[in-house]
Every structure is written in structure tokens, then in C-alpha cells.
Amino acid sequence: MSKGAQTRHQILDHASQLASQVGVGGLTIGVLADDLHLSKSGLFRHFRSKEGLQVAVLDHAAESFAATVVRPALREPRGVPRMRALFERWLAWDRDGVLPGGCIFVAAATEFDDQPGAARDRLVELQHQWIDVLATSFLKGVEAGAFSPVADPEQFTQDLYGIMLACHHHSRLLGDAAAESRARRAFEALLTAALPSTPTRT
Amino acid sequence: MSKGAQTRHQILDHASQLASQVGVGGLTIGVLADDLHLSKSGLFRHFRSKEGLQVAVLDHAAESFAATVVRPALREPRGVPRMRALFERWLAWDRDGVLPGGCIFVAAATEFDDQPGAARDRLVELQHQWIDVLATSFLKGVEAGAFSPVADPEQFTQDLYGIMLACHHHSRLLGDAAAESRARRAFEALLTAALPSTPTRT
DNA sequence: GACAAACACGAACGTTCGTGCTTTTATTCT
DNA sequence: AGAATAAAAGCACGAACGTTCGTGTTTGTC
Numbered sequence: 235m236s237k238g239a240q241t242r243h244q245i246l247d248h249a250s251q252l253a254s255q256v257g258v259g260g261l262t263i264g265v266l267a268d269d270l271h272l273s274k275s276g277l278f279r280h281f282r283s284k285e286g287l288q289v290a291v292l293d294h295a296a297e298s299f300a301a302t303v304v305r306p307a308l309r310e311p312r313g314v315p316r317m318r319a320l321f322e323r324w325l326a327w328d329r330d331g332v333l334p335g336g337c338i339f340v341a342a343a344t345e346f347d348d349q350p351g352a353a354r355d356r357l358v359e360l361q362h363q364w365i366d367v368l369a370t371s372f373l374k375g376v377e378a379g380a381f382s383p384v385a386d387p388e389q390f391t392q393d394l395y396g397i398m399l400a401c402h403h404h405s406r407l408l409g410d411a412a413a414e415s416r417a418r419r420a421f422e423a424l425l426t427a428a429l430p431s432t433p434t435r436t
Numbered sequence: 437m438s439k440g441a442q443t444r445h446q447i448l449d450h451a452s453q454l455a456s457q458v459g460v461g462g463l464t465i466g467v468l469a470d471d472l473h474l475s476k477s478g479l480f481r482h483f484r485s486k487e488g489l490q491v492a493v494l495d496h497a498a499e500s501f502a503a504t505v506v507r508p509a510l511r512e513p514r515g516v517p518r519m520r521a522l523f524e525r526w527l528a529w530d531r532d533g534v535l536p537g538g539c540i541f542v543a544a545a546t547e548f549d550d551q552p553g554a555a556r557d558r559l560v561e562l563q564h565q566w567i568d569v570l571a572t573s574f575l576k577g578v579e580a581g582a583f584s585p586v587a588d589p590e591q592f593t594q595d596l597y598g599i600m601l602a603c604h605h606h607s608r609l610l611g612d613a614a615a616e617s618r619a620r621r622a623f624e625a626l627l628t629a630a631l632p633s634t635p636t637r638t
Numbered sequence: 639g640a641c642a643a644a645c646a647c648g649a650a651c652g653t654t655c656g657t658g659c660t661t662t663t664a665t666t667c668t
Numbered sequence: 669a670g671a672a673t674a675a676a677a678g679c680a681c682g683a684a685c686g687t688t689c690g691t692g693t694t695t696g697t698c
Contacts, residue, residue: 396602
């Protein structure tokens with residue numbers, strides 16, 4: 235790896251950590267440069283604009299997410315084990331991953347949902363990819379007979395997302411230590427409801 | 437209402453709308469003053485600091501939330517109707533309330549979850565109040581026999597919060613028009629599971 | 639109608655913001 | 669080793685940031 239790419243990598247490592255606390259939009263060239271003992275212009279050169287930096291941070295975090303959450307989980311067998319792995323690794327990533335402020339995408343989501351631009355576009359793309367992983371994993375489970383064929387993958391995915399978001403909210407903001415175990419309980423209930431041949435309510 | 441209080445009210449009306457889009461931390465004295473055709477200093481005088489403005493915006497939005505969501509819903513009869521009213525009014529508040537960017541507290545939650553200060557403190561307080569309303573309403577439903585006594589109000593509340601957050605996320609960021617109907621379906625499932633004498637799974 | 643209080647303004651402050659230049663220092667390749 | 673290239677620094681810019689201050693202009697009270 236060339237010197238430049240190396241520096242760029244270091245910048246993005248630190249920037250994504252900072253962004254998980256102050257938000258992607260809260261990133262600042264000056265603060266970043268100070269922290270890394272670089273000049274503002276020296277740092278700036280690596281990205282061609284602040285927006286370029288933001289997009290790069292999102293990509294950097296997405297790669298980290300793929301490496302620590304997605305790829306390992308996809309090595310689990312289809313059905314319940316894979317779904318549970320996705321969920322548990324997602325929780326762990328938010329709880330004690332490399333990002334001190336928790337999942338950077340959760341923060342970015344509400345930050346950019348009303349602010350058009352390149353950063354928002356990339357974020358939406360990344361979120362769709364992730365949701366697609368979840369939905370596809372669920373569908374593969376259905377094919378394998380692990381989940382009921384009448385279950386709606388998109389409903390499942392959105393519900394799953396909600397469990398995760400509520401966990402983040404209750405533990406990060408409200409400091410509720412029981413949030414994670416509640417999230418787990420909700421996940422089990424969601425799973426159970428999706429199992430095949432569950433007694434249908436009449 | 438005195439002149440000052442009137443101006444202050446107008447400022448907060450506009451500020452909370454703006455904050456729902458750019459975030460409470462993204463508020464700016466200068467922009468606010470320009471929009472309202474006030475001088476920066478004239479506006480500033482109403483709050484003694486930027487943090488004062490942020491806290492005031494949160495309070496202002498909370499009062500609006502209480503008036504359009506909480507109080508009307510609490511007039512519904514205990515149990516399912518009241519719970520449903522809370523949920524539906526919550527959804528409506530996020531969808532097409534006075535705040536163009538959706539629920540300001542959803543945005544503020546991820547914004548402040550790592551940033552200590554007066555604004556965060558007030559936000560946490562307001563969120564606890566709201567969660568308390570939800571949990572208490574559920575408990576009253578239990579007392580009235582509408583919900584199962586073995587159901588956990590805190591679990592119910594967190595799950596409910598997740599449904600709401602996921603709906604916000606999927607519709608606001610991802611532009612998914614079906615998000616709200618999925619949220620409604622999830623809510624019904626949550627309600628159903630909490631009804632008394634549901635067949636216990638063996 | 640006078641007077642005090644409340645309200646708003648304009649100018650200026652010291653910082654920090656993002657973004658350009660030009661120059662110096664490191665690295666890479668022959 | 670030295671030429672070619674990449675990377676970082678240095679410096680400067682205009683704009684916007686929150687905040688303060690002094691000065692007018694409304695407003696409400698007697």
C-alpha cells in the first residue's frame with residue numbers, strides 16, 4: 235500500500251470513529267487534522283471536498299461492517315443460524331465495535347433523511363444493500379424450509395430493523411442496560427412467528 | 437401574550453421546523469434570524485446561548501407533541517383503543533405534523549446520544565416522560581383486563597418504539613411507501629400477542 | 639404625555655469553517 | 669544516485685459561527 239493510501243486509511247479510521255459520535259455531518263477538516271497531526275490542507279488533499287470525505291467515511295465504515303458482520307454471518311448455515319448470526323453480530327457491532335459512538339449508519343440515517351446530496355445518496359445505497367442481505371437471507375431460509383413460506387421478507391426485515399433501532403435508542407440515549415436483552419427477546423419472538431407450521435390464529 | 441413572548445414563540449415555531457430537517461444541533465442563529473427577518477442579536481437575546489435555544493426548541497416541540505398526540509389519545513378508553521390512538525397519532529405526527537422533517541425527537545436522539553450537555557439532558561428527560569406515558573397506558577390496560585397480566589410493559593414499550601423507528605427509517609430515508617402499513621401490521625401483531633388468554637405456545 | 643422597561647438593531651469581536659494556491663519534503667522508479 | 673512523482677505543509681481567502689456591546693425604538697404603566 236502506498237504512503238498516500240496508508241494515510242488516507244488512517245484518516246478514515248479516525249474519521250469514522252469521530253463520526254459515530256458527532257455524526258457524519260459533524261465532521262470537521264480542522265479537528266480531524268489536529269487529531270492526526272496533519273495540516274488541514276494536507277488532509278484535505280486526500281478528498282476533494284468535505285462531501286468527498288463524508289462519502290469516503292461511509293464507504294470505509296461499510297467495508298468494516300461487511301467484514302465484521304455480513305461476511306462472517308453469511309458463512310453460517312441457512313435459516314435460523316444465519317439469521318441469528320446476522321442479528322447478534324449487528325448488535326455487537328453497535329455495542330462494542332470499532333466505533334465508540336455505536337453504529338454510524340444509525341446516526342447518519344436520521345441526519346441525512348432530509349438533506350439531499352452525495353452523502354445521502356451513498357447512504358441510501360448502502361442501507362439498501364444491507365436490507366437486501368437481510369431479506370435475501372430470510373428468503374434463502376424459506377427456500378430451505380426453515381421459515382414459513384407465507385412470511386413476508388420485507389415485513390420481517392423492517393421488524394428486525396426496528397428491534398435493532400429500539401435497542402440502540404434505549405441503550406445509547408436512555409442508558410437502559412436491559413435494552414439488549416429485550417431486543418434479544420423481541421428477536422426470538424419474531425423468529426418464532428416466522429417458523430413454518432406455527433399454529434395459525436383463527 | 438406580550439410582544440416578547442410572541443416573537444419567541446414565532447422563533448421556536450420556525451426553529452423546530454428547521455430542526456426537524458437539519459437537526460437540533462444544526463440550528464444556526466444566523467440562518468434563523470435571516471429567515472425570520474430578525475437581527476442575530478435580537479434573536480439571540482431571547483435565549484441566552486445557543487444551548488438555551490436548543491433546549492427551548494425541544495420544550496416547544498414537546499408541548500406540541502403533548503397537545504396533538506398525548507392528550508387526545510389519553511381521552512380514549514383504556515386498553516386497546518387508547519394504545520391504538522397513541523400509536524396512530526404518533527405515526528401521524530411523524531408523517532405530516534407541523535414538522536416537515538418528521539419527528540424531531542427521532543433526529544435528536546441519535547444526534548445527542550454521545551454529546552453531553554443541557555440539550556441532551558432535557559431530551560433524555562422528555563423521552564423518559566413519553567416512554568412513561570406508553571408504559572403507564574399499557575399497565576392501565578392490564579389493570580382493566582385488556583392486556584395479559586404476564587406481559588412486560590417495558591418490553592412492550594421498547595418493541596413499540598422499534599416499530600415506530602423502523603417506520604421512520606424506511607419511509608423517510610429509504611422512501612418506502614409501504615413502510616407505514618408494515619408498521620401497522622407489526623403493531624397489530626404486538627397488540628395481539630399482549631391480549632389476555634392468548635394460547636400459550638408449548 | 640412622561641417614564642421605565644422591554645425589545646430589537648447594527649457593528650464588531652475572535653474562531654472556525656471549507657477551500658484554494660505555492661512551496662517544501664518524502665517516496666518511488668529507473 | 670538521481671530524476672520523476674506523490675504527499676504534506678504553509679499560508680491566505682472569504683464566509684459563517686456564537687457572542688457581546690452600545691444604541692435606538694417600541695410597548696405598557698401611571
